[in-house]
Amino acid sequence: MTPAELFLKRKLRTILDLIRPAASETHEKNRKRYKINFDKKTKKRFFKEGENVLVRDLRVFQTGTKWTPGTLISKSRSRIWSVKIGNNIWRRHENQILNRHWSSDDDVTATSSEEKQTAEDSKLSNTQKQQCDQQTPILRRSTRKQYED
Structure with a gap:
């Protein structure tokens, strides 16, 4: 000092x-x-115990699906939930949980129908491409006057 x-x-x-x-x-x-x-x-997420949700499936390479339906059991921490999926209980963060707007438990996976839809769309697009290739192209001619030197 x-x-x-x-x-x-x-x-x-x-x-x-x-x-x-x-x-x-x-x-x-x-x-x-x-x-x-x-x-x-940020998004505000409001979940209740017993609510049907979609949960991020981290085994995407094994199962081929990204989201799996489940039911919320309890809140473990401020943003961690315990989710019952089949006979298993998974723990997931709120940002890995989506609200589910249908009630049937018949859905094995949430994305299997979407994957089938995209596969059908790709088949249709391939057939459309083949049809376009088979048609003879119309030649376009210029209407511009060409000047000779």
Whole structure:
């Protein structure tokens, strides 16, 4: 500490203190800005125990499906849920759970019908491409006047 600080028992303000802002003010501004940007992208998720949901299936390479139907059992932590799927209980974060708007448990997988649909669409598009290739193309001629040198 300097002799002046010892005498006055406080830190003296200088011109440099006025030029450079306090770190706490900058930190507070940054924190507010980060919160605003974070809140723009987040979703509020409301789930209830016993609700039918779709759960992210992390075994996608084994099963070929991305989402599996299940029922919420309980909330383990602030955002972690226990979900009953068949005879198993999975734990998933809220961002890996979707609301399910149908009630039948006959659905083995949520994406199997979508995959079948895309397969049929690709077959149709292949046949349409073959039909287009078989037709003779019409030649387009320019109507522009050509000047000779």
